[in-house]
Amino acid sequence: MEVGEPDFLPPKIVKESLENVFDKGFLKYGQVKGMPIFREELVKFISKKFNTKVTPDNIIVSPGARFSIFTAITTLLNPGDEMIVIEPAWPAYKDCALNAGIKVRTINTTVEDKWEPSLKQIENTINANTKMIVLNYPNNPTGKILPEKLQDDIIELAKENNLYILSDEIYSQYAKGNWKSILSYNYEKSIVTQSFSKSHAMTGFRVGYAIADTKIIEKMAKLEALCLTNVSEPMQYVAMKALEADTSDNTNTVQKRLELLEQKAIDMGLEFVVPDGAMYIFARVNKEGFDGVQFANNTLEKGLAVAPGEGFGDYKNFIRISACQEETALIEGMNILRDILKGN
Amino acid sequence: MEVGEPDFLPPKIVKESLENVFDKGFLKYGQVKGMPIFREELVKFISKKFNTKVTPDNIIVSPGARFSIFTAITTLLNPGDEMIVIEPAWPAYKDCALNAGIKVRTINTTVEDKWEPSLKQIENTINANTKMIVLNYPNNPTGKILPEKLQDDIIELAKENNLYILSDEIYSQYAKGNWKSILSYNYEKSIVTQSFSKSHAMTGFRVGYAIADTKIIEKMAKLEALCLTNVSEPMQYVAMKALEADTSDNTNTVQKRLELLEQKAIDMGLEFVVPDGAMYIFARVNKEGFDGVQFANNTLEKGLAVAPGEGFGDYKNFIRISACQEETALIEGMNILRDILKGN
Numbered sequence: 001m002e003v004g005e006p007d008f009l010p011p012k013i014v015k016e017s018l019e020n021v022f023d024k025g026f027l028k029y030g031q032v033k034g035m036p037i038f039r040e041e042l043v044k045f046i047s048k049k050f051n052t053k054v055t056p057d058n059i060i061v062s063p064g065a066r067f068s069i070f071t072a073i074t075t076l077l078n079p080g081d082e083m084i085v086i087e088p089a090w091p092a093y094k095d096c097a098l099n100a101g102i103k104v105r106t107i108n109t110t111v112e113d114k115w116e117p118s119l120k121q122i123e124n125t126i127n128a129n130t131k132m133i134v135l136n137y138p139n140n141p142t143g144k145i146l147p148e149k150l151q152d153d154i155i156e157l158a159k160e161n162n163l164y165i166l167s168d169e170i171y172s173q174y175a176k177g178n179w180k181s182i183l184s185y186n187y188e189k190s191i192v193t194q195s196f197s198k199s200h201a202m203t204g205f206r207v208g209y210a211i212a213d214t215k216i217i218e219k220m221a222k223l224e225a226l227c228l229t230n231v232s233e234p235m236q237y238v239a240m241k242a243l244e245a246d247t248s249d250n251t252n253t254v255q256k257r258l259e260l261l262e263q264k265a266i267d268m269g270l271e272f273v274v275p276d277g278a279m280y281i282f283a284r285v286n287k288e289g290f291d292g293v294q295f296a297n298n299t300l301e302k303g304l305a306v307a308p309g310e311g312f313g314d315y316k317n318f319i320r321i322s323a324c325q326e327e328t329a330l331i332e333g334m335n336i337l338r339d340i341l342k343g344n
Numbered sequence: 345m346e347v348g349e350p351d352f353l354p355p356k357i358v359k360e361s362l363e364n365v366f367d368k369g370f371l372k373y374g375q376v377k378g379m380p381i382f383r384e385e386l387v388k389f390i391s392k393k394f395n396t397k398v399t400p401d402n403i404i405v406s407p408g409a410r411f412s413i414f415t416a417i418t419t420l421l422n423p424g425d426e427m428i429v430i431e432p433a434w435p436a437y438k439d440c441a442l443n444a445g446i447k448v449r450t451i452n453t454t455v456e457d458k459w460e461p462s463l464k465q466i467e468n469t470i471n472a473n474t475k476m477i478v479l480n481y482p483n484n485p486t487g488k489i490l491p492e493k494l495q496d497d498i499i500e501l502a503k504e505n506n507l508y509i510l511s512d513e514i515y516s517q518y519a520k521g522n523w524k525s526i527l528s529y530n531y532e533k534s535i536v537t538q539s540f541s542k543s544h545a546m547t548g549f550r551v552g553y554a555i556a557d558t559k560i561i562e563k564m565a566k567l568e569a570l571c572l573t574n575v576s577e578p579m580q581y582v583a584m585k586a587l588e589a590d591t592s593d594n595t596n597t598v599q600k601r602l603e604l605l606e607q608k609a610i611d612m613g614l615e616f617v618v619p620d621g622a623m624y625i626f627a628r629v630n631k632e633g634f635d636g637v638q639f640a641n642n643t644l645e646k647g648l649a650v651a652p653g654e655g656f657g658d659y660k661n662f663i664r665i666s667a668c669q670e671e672t673a674l675i676e677g678m679n680i681l682r683d684i685l686k687g688n
Contacts, residue, residue, distance in 0.1 A: 003373065010366075014366070018365050018366060018578065019362065022354075027545075027548045028547055029548055063550075063575075063576065066570075067572055095570055096570060203373045204372040204374060205576055205578060206576040223443070226410075226440060226443055227411050227571070230548075230550070231550070232550040232576055234548065234578070
């Protein structure tokens with residue numbers, strides 16, 4: 001119950017299309033931004049799913065959303081620039097920025113504030129060097145989706161300050177409530193990352209993509225060409241076919257599991273905000289001197305893996321519990337957790 | 345006849361293994377350095393092929409040799425360091441260095457000197473900031489393999505100056521004469537890159553790897569983890585199975601074609617060194633004011649694509665002719681070339 005990796009299989013069509021890669025001839029070098037037919041299909045998919053208009057030139061396919069995050073941060077910002085990350089957050093945003101010599105300013109949100117940053121907090125963090133703000137809703141690890149008004153205000157603030165908005169939306173498939181893609185704001189300095197990993201249970205395939213203004217895409221493409229020539233063509237073909245699959249079962253499965261985790265977590269007195277989406281519960285353990293890293297090591301010995309909160313920022317007394325297991329395993333895991341918490 | 349992309353198909357076992365990816369379960373996140381079983385198989389393959397001893401910890405799988413070149417240069421060198429490239433050379437070495445703020449010193453070799461750098465040239469290029477020398481034999485674009493004594497001396501010189509040796513050996517499958525991998529020197533600061541692109545005609549799959557000391561591999565792995573999490577598992581599985589294939593037919597095919605190109609090139613008076621390997625002829629056109637870029641554009645209109653020499657360094661009056669076509673197409677192409685050269 002540690003990693004964010006769906007336990008279910010990729011869509012059936014993925015299996016069939018793997019069998020066709022050879023005969024269809026998806027074996028050769030290709031365009032760095034991705035196969036034109038794949039990007040055409042992505043345009044249709046995105047237009048339908050996120051209610052926005054994009055062209056194939058607004059898309060770059062990458063080996064996972066992570067690579068798009070890496071190229072966006074590395075090519076759009078310069079050493080000395082600053083980037084804002086709202087924590088708790090997936091550590092890759094910070095890691096990519098630090099690797100590129102970018103200064104990271106973090107905004108700490110709390111379970112008490114329902115993981116909502118205040119506009120004031122963000123305003124106070126912006127200075128002349130601030131060039132980008134990272135958003136990730138539904139959020140990993142909290143599952144939070146921002147209230148629409150707050151999201152609108154943040155976008156407005158970013159526009160006023162001419163900031164890039166890097167919006168990692170790989171959990172959009174698992175949004176329970178009202179969720180609005182950053183694409184819908186039509187902001188020319190936004191970069192939205194997406195992936196097949198979570199939505200289509202294709203973590204190991206390494207296919208993601210970014211959607212942005214053509215000028216941004218061209219910059220990202222230059223670094224991608226340098227690193228990779230292009231993304232694996234067999235994997236692009238397979239991902240393209242996966243777009244045809246109905247993945248609503250995945251959504252339902254994860255939502256049911258999250259509800260189960262929520263109930264169990266409430267029963268044992270964990271403090272958390274009921275997630276609006278994603279695949280996790282991020283919960284505080286109310287114990288004197290609780291240390292998530294140590295705790296995660298202890299639970300591991302007893303057969304339960306959870307991710308310590310420290311990986312996501314200054315959240316030493318939190319753990320992230322992933323819903324990426326069968327219900328019976330989740331129940332068993334939560335029972336182990338309950339017994340450990342009682343016993344200590 | 346422009347790109348370095350074999351026209352033949354990947355081994356048959358690649359088709360079969362694509363069909364098995366799903367049932368075998370190669371679908372999930374994995375280790376950044378590559379699947380342990382794949383690296384085990386690579387160890388066997390490398391030990392047999394290059395007559396050297398390595399362990400799985402000496403290997404990192406990457407999405408193409410290019411990515412390993414990128415991570416090696418980026419993680420081993422620091423801005424301000426210098427790197428030596430012997431030209432003509434594939435432009436990626438230089439590009440990766442410049443991207444990382446590394447200064448590139450090029451050594452110009454000539455057709456008159458049979459594309460051999462002198463030890464003196466290299467010695468004169470080394471200074472206190474020099475940290476790496478790039479080797480690429482069999483060479484793209486010339487097909488050159490260095491005489492063993494010269495190679496030994498270069499390695500010795502690199503050792504004396506404590507330089508990293510980045511040896512890109514992706515054309516080793518197409519070495520005609522005596523060729524010795526840099527691995528055979530057991531130098532702890534060498535990094536050898538390999539790929540399935542040329543040897544197994546798997547360009548589009550994007551699977552390569554690097555072989556180096558564990559300390560170097562760990563550094564490269566850190567950046568690879570940041571960028572990619574891991575290399576596509578389906579592609580790793582397929583490449584692993586491809587190791588079982590007998591690829592000697594590929595070698596024979598390319599060698600026969602190169603001989604054909606050589607004969608045609610001699611007939612039309614092109615100046616070149618008969619390649620010792622790889623898949624190209626790099627030839628000078630003896631014409632007043634000849635410009636390879638312009639020429640390549642002209643030939644394209646007449647149905648022949650060649651790569652201008654300028655892409656490989658200061659070789660304006662050279663063109664690279666690739667053997668990656670059927671013989672009939674090669675004959676046709678060389679006839680077009682002959683007619684253009686006569687006509688102008």
